[in-house]
Amino acid sequence: MTQLARALTIAGSDSGGGAGIQADLKTFQELQVYGMTAITAVTAQNTLGVFDVQTLPLASIAKQIDAVVTDIGVHATKTGMLANAEITALVARKVKEHQLFPLVIDPVMVSTSGHLLLDQSAKKQYIEELIPLATVITPNIAEAEALTETSLDHLDARKKAAQSLHALGARSVVIKGGHLEGEEAIDLFYDGKEFCFLRAPRVNTPHTHGTGCTFSAAIAAYLARGVTLAKAVSQAKRFIAAAIAHSLPLGRGHGPTNHWAHRQGGEPDAD
Numbered sequence: 001m002t003q004l005a006r007a008l009t010i011a012g013s014d015s016g017g018g019a020g021i022q023a024d025l026k027t028f029q030e031l032q033v034y035g036m037t038a039i040t041a042v043t044a045q046n047t048l049g050v051f052d053v054q055t056l057p058l059a060s061i062a063k064q065i066d067a068v069v070t071d072i073g074v075h076a077t078k079t080g081m082l083a084n085a086e087i088t089a090l091v092a093r094k095v096k097e098h099q100l101f102p103l104v105i106d107p108v109m110v111s112t113s114g115h116l117l118l119d120q121s122a123k124k125q126y127i128e129e130l131i132p133l134a135t136v137i138t139p140n141i142a143e144a145e146a147l148t149e150t151s152l153d154h155l156d157a158r159k160k161a162a163q164s165l166h167a168l169g170a171r172s173v174v175i176k177g178g179h180l181e182g183e184e185a186i187d188l189f190y191d192g193k194e195f196c197f198l199r200a201p202r203v204n205t206p207h208t209h210g211t212g213c214t215f216s217a218a219i220a221a222y223l224a225r226g227v228t229l230a231k232a233v234s235q236a237k238r239f240i241a242a243a244i245a246h247s248l249p250l251g252r253g254h255g256p257t258n259h260w261a262h263r264q265g266g267e268p269d270a271d
C-alpha cells in the first residue's frame with residue numbers, strides 16, 4: 001500500500017455537521033485523506049444559527065495536537081475556528097513546535113448566521129503569530145477586510161490586501177469571493193509573485209453553510225497528498241464548486257454543502 005496521506009484540522013465542532021471539524025473530516029474522507037482533529041470549541045449549531053459556544057481548555061487542545069502528531073503523523077494541517085487570543089497563540093506555538101506544515105489558515109471570524117466565532121482581541125495573535133506561518137491563508141472578503149483594515153469593494157483593493165497578508169509572512173493568499181456579486185464566484189489567488197483567479201459559476205442557493213471550511217479542508221487534503229500549492233487551490237475550487245452546485249436543502253435555514261457531489265463527475269481528480 002502506498003503511504004496514506006494524513007491531515008489534521010484544528011477547529012471548532014459544528015453539531016449541525018455542515019461546517020467546522022465535521023465539514024473538514026467529510027472533505028478529507030472524500031479526498032482519500034486520513035483525517036485527525038484537535039477541537040478548539042464545541043458549538044451548538046444548526047442551519048439557523050449558533051446557540052452556544054464552549055471553548056476547550058488550552059491544555060486539552062495542546063494534548064490533542066501532541067497526541068496525534070507524536071504517534072500518527074501529519075502531512076498537512078488546517079486551522080478553522082480558534083475562538084480567542086489564547087487559543088490562537090497556542091496553535092501558533094504548536095505549529096512551530098511540531099513543524100505542522102504545509103499549513104492552511106482559514107481565519108474564521110463570523111458564521112453565516114452572524115454569530116461571532118473569534119474574539120476581536122485575537123486579531124493581534126493572528127497577525128503577529130499565526131499568519132507568518134501560513135502556507136496559504138483563505139479569508140473571505142469580511143475577514144480580509146478585518147485583517148487588513150481596508151475596504152475591499154474593488155479588485156485593486158483586494159490585490160493590495162493579498163499583498164499585505166503576504167507581507168505579514170503568509171506564503172500565499174486566497175481572498176474568497178463567495179460574498180461578492182456576479183455570475184461567477186471568483187477567488188483571488190496570490191503566491192507572492194503573480195495573481196490568478198479561481199472561477200466557478202455562481203450558484204443561486206441559500207445552502208452555503210460550511211463553504212469556507214470545506215474549501216480550506218480540500219486545499220489541506222490536496223497538500224497532504226503532495227500536490228503543488230497552485231494545483232491544490234484549483235482542485236479545491238472544483239471540489240467546493242461541485243459541493244455548492246449540489247448543496248443540501250436540510251433544515252430551515254442555510255443548508256450544508258454536499259461533500260460527495262464531486263463523485264457525480266466520477267472519481268476524485270488524479271494528481
Ligand SMILES: Nc1ncnc2c1ncn2[C@@H]1O[C@H](COP(=O)(O)OP(=O)(O)O)[C@@H](O)[C@H]1O
Nearest residue numbers: 140176177178179185201202203211212215244
Ligand atoms: N453561491 C456560490 N456559488 C459558487 N461558489 C460559491 C458560492 N458561495 C461561495 N462560493 C465559493 O465557496 C468558497 C468559500 O467562499 P466564501 O463563501 O466566500 O467563504 P466563507 O464560507 O468563509 O464565507 C469560495 O471558493 C467561493 O468562491
Ligand SMILES: Cc1ncc(COP(=O)(O)OP(=O)(O)O)c(N)n1
Nearest residue numbers: 012019020111112209210211212213
Ligand atoms: C464550528 C464552526 N466553524 C466554522 C464556521 C464557519 O464556517 P464557514 O465555512 O467559514 O462559513 P459559514 O458556514 O458560516 O458560511 C462555523 N459556522 N462553525
